[in-house]
Amino acid sequence: MNRYPLWESFVPPSEYGRADRHAVAAEGVRVRFADGRWALCATSGLWNVNLGYGNPAITGAVADALSGASYLSLFRAGHEPAVRAATALLEVCGPETFGRVLFSTSGGAANDVMMKLVRHYQALLGGPRRRVVVGLKGSYHGLTYGSFGLTGEDLGQSGYGVDQRAVRHVSPHDETELAALLAREGHRVAAVVVEPVLGSGAHPLGERLLAALGELRREHGFLLVADEVATGFGRTGRFFASEAWPTRPDVLITSKGLTNGTCAASAVVVSHEICQAFEDADATLVHGETQAGTPPTCAAIEATIAEMRRLDACTRAARLGTLLDGTLARLAEHPLVSGSDGVGCFRSLTLTDPAPERVRAVVTEARHAGVLVQPGPGAIQLVPALTYTDADLDELEERLRIGLDAAADRAAA
Secondary structure (H helix, E strand, C coil): CCCCCCCCCCCCHHHCCCCCCCEEEEEECEEEECCCCEEEECCHHHHCCCCCECCHHHHHHHHHHHHHCCCCCCCCCCCHHHHHHHHHHHHHHCCCCEEEEEEECCHHHHHHHHHHHHHHHHHHCCCCCCCEEEEECCCCCCCCHHHHHHCCCCCCCHHHCCCCCCEEEECCCCHHHHHHHHHHHHHHEEEEEECCEECCCCEECCHHHHHHHHHHHHHHCCEEEEECCCCCCCCCCCCCHHHHCCCCCCEEEECCCCCCCCCCCEEEEEEHHHHHHHHHHCCCCCCCCCCCCCHHHHHHHHHHHHHHHHCCHHHHHHHHHHHHHHHHHHHCCCCCEEEEEEECCEEEEEECCCCHHHHHHHHHHHHHCCEECEEECCEEEECCCCCCCHHHHHHHHHHHHHHHHHHHHHHHC
């Protein structure tokens, strides 16, 4: 029996504890492993560390909060660090649209909260039958039971007994599927939830669907939810990708990037209209999480927002995204690559052979070449920190090319 004490996610037990995958340190945009090698991180630490590992302003703010008020709860009470963090977050989300922040602990948990919130809101407005939540095919919203049901990619939901009876999925690129669904059962739909860029494959939301959402919302009365867990905090060149939508969402979910990866955190940001409905009824949303919105977490949120501004991170991300266009175009000439997708600093390279084992082989060879990338459906995903230098980007291209060559040699052997 393998006596390794840690249950690693998305890894079979036979591969637990491998030295070449066992991280021991991280600094800037690099990670060091137990075998002594450093690797360039092209995942922003699973989309979280937008400003690089070990940002001193953020880690210092967390340390100060741990000393000043290590733990305060949001159960049946508030506290000043949470009020400050919520205020700072509303300022960057858009105070003209959003009025209140509900803190959670992960993107998946935040999507669970959202599904309860939109159903409760519709009931307050006299629509208790509005319980259906619509997501997109190929979407990823998390792996807790509610968010797992909303996730539009088949990841074994039926095997885990996930209840999807009040969830529907439609195409992200064909607005007629959503329109047809709403024509059939729009009176039962509480909300439509979309990612600006589908997280599993870095596919931008279809422009026609985006354009149709506003009119469909007015016609059918659902809430529009932007799941910006992956796209928030500068990832697409804006603080939030939904800033560019023709119609602002009623609910915005953010998590990755929210604390630069220092604390387990997410937030559900809610429109003035939803807040007003709860205030008019003096209604209590039945939700709470012990570790949500603690002082260290809230300090990290405030400091991350301040650092985003100080570093002009969105401008840097937009520039880096433009440079990535050239990088991906050159890499797309490789025999193993058929093209690229994504936007800003949220990208993917589509492989000519989409088989999962081939994708894993490219990820493995890239790691051996000294760069960390994530697998996606038929693709490898590139999510560099917004603080990448030109030299870092050049290194990314060089190491990826070495990894692709090695994967090609391995396939031909």
